[in-house]
Amino acid sequence: DAGITQSPRHKVTETGTPVTLRCHQTENHRYMYWYRQDPGHGLRLIHYSYGVKDTDKGEVSDGYSVSRSKTEDFLLTLESATSSQTSVYFCAISESIPVSGRSGTGELFFGEGSRLTVL
């Protein structure tokens, strides 16, 4: 398995509190991602990063912010957690972004996941 560590692995918090999830990689991959996984929705992209201090929004970015101050770390912050943000959060990394028609690009390696419950 790729060297990806997520912390915390489990967290229970209350509505309105800030939460930060951390993803740490030892693979020196350029691209890092945060996904959320919910029943009936599969995996949905929240934010991704294409380099230090370079980030962009994904499909479900509202209510989330990210930061990447070092190649190896990608933080996901919920400024004021809501019950709708109860989910399993996966960090992923890749050497390249997926390119149309090109095999061997955009292969995602996922971390173990962080289960967040917002009461």
Add this chain to the structure above:
Amino acid sequence: GQQVMQIPQYQHVQEGEDFTTYCNSSTTLSNIQWYKQRPGGHPVFLIQLVKSGEVKKQKRLTFQFGEAKKNSSLHITATQTTDVGTYFCAGLTGAGGANNLFFGTGTRLTVIP
């Protein structure tokens, strides 16, 4: 919104039976990726297909990309208990890019010994 649909949602098979999951898109896909997630685990990349009509095999697993690049399938021959898990497809749209990869809802496979 959801651009890639996957069926069935659940599948129970007797060990030794075959299994197929289907991935469908209303729009043409550039590439299709497949991932497997064991219960309580994280998704693990299996394969990527990029050509129309492409077929790839990994031991008992056969992956196919439709001629119109709007659908894909994963077929497992003679399932084993180690095949248990949820299988996800992920379709890439347009020229590519990190935010143009859309995951299907997954098919959860249960194998009865």
